[in-house]
Amino acid sequence: MNPESAPSVLSASELARFRLAPNPGPMSLDGTNSYLLGGPGAGSTVVVDPGPLDEQHLRELAAAGTVELILITHCHADHTAAAARFHELTGAPVRAADARHCHGGTPLTDGETILAAGVELRVLATPGHTSDSLCFHLPGDGRHGSVLTGDTILGRGTTVLDYPDGKLGDYLATLDRLEVLGPATVLPGHGAVLPALDTVVRAYRDHRYERLAQIRAAMAALGPDAGVDDITDAVYTDIDPAVRPAARNSVAAQLDFLRG
Template identity: 75%
Template sequence: MIPDDPRSVLRSTELTRFLLAPNPGPMSLHGTNSYVIAAPGAAGVVVVDPGPLDEQHLRRLAEAGRVELILITHRHADHSAAAARFAELTGAPVRAADPAHCHGGSPLQDGEILHAAGVEIRVVATPGHTSDSICFHLPGDGTRGSVLTGDTILGLGTTVLDFPDGTLGDYLGSLDRLERLGPATVLPAHGPMLPALDTIVRAYRDHRQDRLAQIRAALEGLGADAGVQDVADAVYAAVDPSVRPAAELSVAAQLQYLRSGTGAP
């Protein structure tokens, strides 16, 4: 899902296409995947995460079909900054979990079932990366369905918890919810699509547990009251400086989880 021509809207699954936004970086990988959802022959389309405020990107998205609904997976600007402008271009309402990112549409509710562009879209609240993170389950997309995972599951690497807004306890609970959706195709907001959501979720959970074990070991050496920077030095010593702030956020989230007693061994 790294297109040869990043200006093209490309097919990803039976019911989805995507357009890569021109915002590559250490945290956004190759850029934000803006998704277009529609059943074959449908008169309209749904767009998920119009992305950063880039006029050319938005106009290409608008050319993918008559936009009847715009959905946002979470509040971060690389997903939501263009929402108001895209609503202006298309006349479509924007819906998100956070009312601050809704434009002409009501806030999304966990468990809500949307019917748009000939597709059933199920709203799954998945807090952890941020408190307002949402995934969109398309049960009719192929034989196993698909899930647009925003930043909750990435196509490459693992996600950052935007602590204190995002917490590890919430994130682990969200992984449990996603695992129950089975082997659906993963359509992440960054990186390539992946098969078998349940398998990916188990790998993500194992990674988090490994990191927690490393942090417990670091605290044994540094002392139970060690700070975020000292623990990050011990656990993320080899991390690239460009993502060091993200590593410190993850450490802060994991320390809070352990010190709250939730993650006690």
């Protein structure tokens, strides 16, 4: 298909569509997935993570249906930079965990249930990637429901902990909380839609514990004076230099967890 004729808004699940923002990169993968949620015949949409400040992207989102509400999964600019402008374009309130990213709306609270655009959403506090990270559970989206995971679970690769704001202990508790949602469809902030959230969570947890074991081994080999950079070099031996700062952050988060 000619890219110019490709649809800009694609189906992700029974109740969710998405548009890929034009911000690919080492950390954002193919770009930010901006989701549009709506039940059959609702006549309006809920937009999750309007993404970077790109006027064409925002106008395409606005053209996909009357926007009733805008939700934010977490504070990072690739999810929030367009929020104020999208509020101006649509008049819809923006709600996030952090009041600084709310525009015309109130902060979201853990356990809150939202009914909008013919969809039921349940707000879950899921810190770890950042302290303000949220996931949105749609229990009525298909046989097993779906979960919009922001950067807490990605469509490929693994999640970076934005230490010191993001903490490994919080993240492990978040994985436990998500696992009990069972085989829900994963609607990630970056990358492809995935089946079976509980299976993905178990793989993520295994990966975290494997990394912790590697860091323990590096600490034992390098001695008590080894710093974060020494351990990063020992554990991450073959990574793209562009993502080394993220790897270093993850090592710092894991050292904090082990020493704390």
